[in-house]
Amino acid sequence: MEWKLDDNRPIWIQLQEQLTRKILAGWYHAGEKLPSVRDLATEAGVNPNTMQRALAALDSAGLTVTNRTMGRTVTEDQIILEGMRASLAEGIIEQFFDSAAELGYTKEQAMELLKRRES
Amino acid sequence: MGGPLIQCQDVWKRYGKKEALRGLNLTLESGKIVGLLGPNGSGKTTLIKVLNGLLCPEHGTVLIDGEAPGTYTKSIISYLPDKPYFAGWMKVSDLFDFFGDFYMDFDRERAEQMCKALLIDTSLKMKTLSKGTKEKVQLILVMSRRAKLYLLDEPIAGVDPAARDFILSTILNNYNQDGTVLISTHLISDVERVLDEVVFIQNGQVVRQELVDDIREKEGKSVDELFREVFRTIPYGGGEW
Missing domain, CATH: 1.10.10.10 (Winged helix-like DNA-binding domain superfamily/Winged helix DNA-binding domain)
Structure with a gap:
């Protein structure tokens, strides 16, 4: 890295x-x-x-x-490691919604986009 | 020890009418890598020469590890001048002999290892080496001393970017951790991340002295950007041609 x-x-x-x-x-x-x-x-x-x-x-x-x-x-200490991992993931998700909002998507629309990508 | 490593108080130095240092004050502690930054002609080289005793100021006090520049301070200062000064007929290994004779703290083995790492043949004469290689040899000599204070005057100015990285990592790897490294340069973005602290000098005075990360935290910009701002010169607007 x-x-x-x-x-x-x-x-x-x-x-x-x-x-x-x-x-x-x-x-x-x-x-x-x-x-x-x-x-x-x-x-x-x-x-x-x-x-x-x-x-x-x-x-x-x-x-x-x-x-x-x-x-x-x-x-x-797995609790600390997991907690840290979760808070990093949270940050990434937040960033995603922020960026989507900049492009004019509501939270719901952004979620929809995510789901569509999954299928 | 405890006290500061460098202490300058109200230091003045003139060359004829030109005042190179104008009441300069500076205090530096041990164990740091410090950038001495300033535009051309601001007094960087003069200050370094005053610190290592090559120049004598007209006024003010200079203390290195508590003593005025002299035999003791020379024994603890390792100095890299802004231009090479070695005789062309000398071999790299002759220079090692030379440094071994002059300085108690010279570690020949370390110097030889560094030359090996850089594929520099120590049996070659200085005059046969390229400019960049000469500079590397000089840096190797300087960094192979276990000095308390390293004064490096423009160590990266004349070499290519890859060699710059090498030089910076050499400094990082080899400086004595209780010692202080003072690097004068105007290539700030290249050295910024190896520095603890920066000293801005202008017209022979220290105008700012701060930790690199404090500058980034407070100003939200790099030292390089700050430098460009502080020392901005308004371009001459010649109007219509």
């Missing part, structure tokens, strides 16, 4: 989002050890302090756990 950073938002937030997606997509699975801050920073081509900030945000979201012996690992 490539790191993509856009120009106008804080870099650490974008790193945090992309790490979250990587974890939820199973790139790093539950209980797996994450690479070191420095390695991740090099991979993304960013400042290690910025990567550190993104990882600390994952810690405080409960998505990763840092302990002395193992370093930083992905949480094994």
Whole structure:
């Protein structure tokens, strides 16, 4: 997975989002050890302090756990992982309806479009 | 230590009538990668030369790790000048000997590994290398020191975009994490994501010093865009031809 950073938002937030997606997509699975801050920073081509900030945000979201012996690992708490996955999905759905609304579709019409596509 | 790594207070430097630094104040902490940004002629190179003791300011105080520029500060500063200064007849390996003699903190093995990674033959003479390769050799020498302060004057100006990426990742991979890297450049969009902090300099004064992510958060734009805005010059409108 490539790191993509856009120009106008804080870099650490974008790193945090992309790490979250990587974890939820199973790139790093539950209980797996994450690479070191420095390695991740090099991979993304960013400042290690910025990567550190993104990882600390994952810690405080409960998505990763840092302990002395193992370093930083992905949480094994399925409730947190599922909750996170659901809230990401929610965001995608919201985006879909917003974009549809921009094109002039009501929520119902947009739902109809979705269903039609399915069949 | 605890104290700041760089402390400049009311620093003035003139070249004849031209004032290059005009009461510049700057404080930088350890453990950061900092961009020194400013338009041409704003005083970037002069400031770097003052910091490493090549130039002596007429007025003001400069402290590096608590000391005035001198033997000690030279031992902890690794400096990349804006132009190459090595004799053409020297081989890359001669330069390694040279740096080994001059600097206690030079890590020859690291330098050799970097050359290997870049497929640079260390038995070649400097004058046979291309401009870009020369610059890479110079950067390798500078980054192979375990310095406290790296002063890099335009490290990416003369090389192609692929080499730029290489240089930036070399800096990221090799700087001593307790050390600070000060990079002067006007190619901001290329370096922005490796920086913690930026210092904007204009007419010999620091006009802004801020964290990159704070700028993005507050202004909703990149440092590159902010720079273009702050230093915008109104094009001369010549009217009808």
